[in-house]
């Protein structure tokens with residue numbers, strides 16, 4: 001677990017930018033990024049309304065982007081893909097510039113994100129190393145767990161505590177750690193309702209560390225913006241929700257729970 005709070009703040013700011021995109025697009029505003037050894041490898045935001053799919057939470061979107069990129073790399077010839085230079089050739093300054101430019105392209109302006117979504121520049125480079133290792137084995141065995149060593153080095157930054165569904169999924173993929181903003185007192189799976197990171201699924205699935213409360217006030221402020229104008233997708237009759245704050249906890253009344 002990375003202990004440096006400045007790093008947590010850096011990546012949580014990016015997660016908040018993706019929460020802002022979901023707010024702009026009329027979704028319950030939750031955003032996240034996934035970071036591998038302090039390199040951005042994925043991002044996501046809640047899309048349950050646009051997809052009409054209650055599982056498309058920010059965390060699932062971020063995981064899906066990694067899976068899609070992995071699959072597309074698998075289909076490329078065994079030679080090194082043109083966009084997948086060896087990570088060792090990167091220097092950190094180029095990486096920072098490239099990532100900043102990528103994030104600015106996504107989060108600035110009011111354009112909808114490109115679909116299919118573009119992977120961060122680091123993702124194919126890092127995944128290629130794992131694929132190359134698998135290809136060097138006598139029989140390449142692509143199992144659902146092939147990316148566990150990758151995920152074990154990843155930290156998810158998400159603006160709101162993962163719900164029970166996402167917290168279980170993060171255990172299944174073997175995430176290294178989760179850093180989140182505000183608590184999710186109705187559905188939280190990382191301490192509020194269940195503790196799926198801790199012991200609920202062990203020893204079958206790996207546990208992971210969590211840190212809570214990073215930029216919780218900012219995450220709550222985005223929720224407040226969303227609910228102050230009423231959830232346009234709430235069941236009829238739609239009733240504006242009033243977020244009630246208690247420390248880094250957030251409650252919604254009357255009952256029309258936040259989906260994350």
Ligand SMILES: [Zn+2]
Pocket residue numbers: 057058059162163164165166167259260
């Ligand atoms: Zn969720």
